[in-house]
Amino acid sequence: MHLDVTELxxxxxxxRLGRAAQRGLREQVHDLWPDMARLNLVGFGFAVPVxxxxxxxxRRVIALMPxxxxxxxxxxxxxxxxxxxxxxxxxxxxxxxxxxxLMHGLECSERPSAVLESCxxxxxxxxxxxxxxxxxxxxWARRDGTPFAVGRPYSLGQIETQLTAHGFVPQxxxxxxxxxxxxxxxxxxxxxxxxxxxxxxxxxxxxGALLVEAVRQDDxxxxxxxxxxxxxxxxxxxxxxxxxxxxx
Numbered sequence: 150m151h152l153d154v155t156e157l158x159x160x161x162x163x164x165r166l167g168r169a170a171q172r173g174l175r176e177q178v179h180d181l182w183p184d185m186a187r188l189n190l191v192g193f194g195f196a197v198p199v200x201x202x203x204x205x206x207x208r209r210v211i212a213l214m215p216x217x218x219x220x221x222x223x224x225x226x227x228x229x230x231x232x233x234x235x236x237x238x239x240x241x242x243x244x245x246x247x248x249x250x251l252m253h254g255l256e257c258s259e260r261p262s263a264v265l266e267s268c269x270x271x272x273x274x275x276x277x278x279x280x281x282x283x284x285x286x287x288x289w290a291r292r293d294g295t296p297f298a299v300g301r302p303y304s305l306g307q308i309e310t311q312l313t314a315h316g317f318v319p320q321x322x323x324x325x326x327x328x329x330x331x332x333x334x335x336x337x338x339x340x341x342x343x344x345x346x347x348x349x350x351x352x353x354x355x356x357g358a359l360l361v362e363a364v365r366q367d368d369x370x371x372x373x374x375x376x377x378x379x380x381x382x383x384x385x386x387x388x389x390x391x392x393x394x395x396x397x
Contacts, residue, residue, distance in 0.1 A: 151257045152299050154219035157195045160296060166332045169340045170295075171198040174281060176344070177325045177360055178250070181279065188247040191271060193239070193264075194254025195296070197223045197231070199281070204230075207248075213239055215254065237263035241271040252281040256300035265315040272365045278317065280361045282308060284324060289357025292330040297357055308361050317363040323348075324356025 160167035185203040193213045214220040215236035223231040283290040285302035309319045327347025328340040
């Protein structure tokens with residue numbers, strides 16, 4: 150179940166806890182992907198809190214927001230780049246996205262496999278995708294009142310297994326949001342210290358969010374489906390004579 154876009158907006162842009170979470174996530178994303186020059190960047194779900202640093206550098210930035218969540222004008226001070234879409238039918242040309250960031254998208258979907266298929270279809274060969282997900286080992290997935298408590302949290306092993314099954318090759322991973330999900334002034338003031346200490350101690354154990362980078366496998370094995378079924382029809386009538394054939 151997707152959160153409403155107004156709830157996500159209010160958390161990340163109008164609450165002190167959300168703004169602290171935005172900084173922690175954005176720093177990790179930018180550390181992994183510092184250069185986006187001349188690349189097409191697509192965000193899906195509610196990825197706009199981490200897309201802003203790339204608005205000027207990237208060739209093009211598109212923020213896809215699923216219909217179950219709703220859409221808002223973004224960025225507020227400029228031309229809109231956000232688009233309302235069906236979560237399994239992205240209005241993106243196949244193979245046109247150099248980078249994709251999914252945030253509050255996969256874990257909230259009732260059809261995560263279809264979302265991954267849309268992601269793979271949109272990604273260019275050799276393109277990279279980053280998944281920002283609730284960490285099932287962290288405190289944020291257990292704390293009501295934050296977006297990371299909605300949907301299904303993931304362990305690192307679970308998301309890597311799911312990505313491999315859909316033709317992605319997991320690469321690097323990080324964790325973020327090591328500070329407690331509390332709006333108390335002490336925790337918010339010390340959030341930066343918690344983030345730096347957490348990164349030094351662990352790459353995924355204690356953080357509230359997982360960041361997993363993957364690349365699209367160029368020679369993905371074909372998944373069974375209708376085309377495969379048509380090429381390999383049932384053999385129920387195999388013993389029947391074919392038109393024009395001589396009787397045995």
